[in-house]
Amino acid sequence: xxxxxxxxxxxxxxxxxxxxxxxxxxxxxxxxxxxxxxxxxxxxxxxxxxxxxxxxxxxxxxxxxxxxxxxxxxxxxxxxxxxxxxxxxxxxxxxxxxxxxxxxxxxxxxxxxx
Amino acid sequence: xxxxxxxxxxxxxxxxxxxxxxxxxxxxxxxxxxxxxxxxxxxxxxxxxxxxxxxxxxxxxxxxxxxxxxxxxxxxxxxxxxxxxxxxxxxxxxxxxxxxxxxxxxxxxxxx
Numbered sequence: 097x098x099x100x101x102x103x104x105x106x107x108x109x110x111x112x113x114x115x116x117x118x119x120x121x122x123x124x125x126x127x128x129x130x131x132x133x134x135x136x137x138x139x140x141x142x143x144x145x146x147x148x149x150x151x152x153x154x155x156x157x158x159x160x161x162x163x164x165x166x167x168x169x170x171x172x173x174x175x176x177x178x179x180x181x182x183x184x185x186x187x188x189x190x191x192x193x194x195x196x197x198x199x200x201x202x203x204x205x206x207x208x209x210x
Numbered sequence: 211x212x213x214x215x216x217x218x219x220x221x222x223x224x225x226x227x228x229x230x231x232x233x234x235x236x237x238x239x240x241x242x243x244x245x246x247x248x249x250x251x252x253x254x255x256x257x258x259x260x261x262x263x264x265x266x267x268x269x270x271x272x273x274x275x276x277x278x279x280x281x282x283x284x285x286x287x288x289x290x291x292x293x294x295x296x297x298x299x300x301x302x303x304x305x306x307x308x309x310x311x312x313x314x315x316x317x318x319x320x321x322x
Contacts, residue, residue: 138312
């Protein structure tokens with residue numbers, strides 16, 4: 097049973113560019129959340145998708161957007177990249193998004209903005 | 211609002227020493243509490259969880275008890291190993307949407 101898979105694992109972008117990160121949830125999971133983890137910090141919630149809609153959003157600007165597909169996979173898009181967007185981006189999946197359900201993380205996508 | 215505060219690291223211990231990493235939280239409602247571990251260059255792995263007051267989560271020799279009266283969820287292990295060296299994150303989940311709030315992490319270094 098594959099866990100949460102993310103791609104790409106590492107990428108380097110230039111300021112002002114756009115990036116798309118991809119995530120496939122764990123089998124049987126229908127809820128996908130994205131987190132940003134800056135170096136030396138804990139993960140910060142970006143947003144959560146359920147039934148192809150954004151259900152919750154953290155304190156991130158509109159440059160961060162996402163999408164969920166009918167097969168529950170998800171994309172995170174970041175436009176007009178800033179140096180401060182350099183971080184590890186983690187995808188997490190869970191069942192139905194109900195409280196108390198464990199979320200399972202992927203290995204993450206390391207984004208460096210130069 | 212919801213937030214998690216955990217002790218700053220790094221924590222350096224000798225092998226077989228006793229470990230405590232403190233974690234306190236602020237929450238609206240009745241959150242579930244978690245400890246996740248992150249090894250170098252990897253994502254986060256669930257270590258243990260507790261979903262209601264007085265529950266004790268345990269795994270691989272690690273334990274933590276959900277203390278509502280002190281709003282705490284301290285992580286303990288009786289005898290650490292070199293392989294336990296990692297960053298440990300305390301987290302709570304919002305009771306409505308399973309949105310997680312993480313502490314800033316505590317790095318543990320265990321020396322042989």
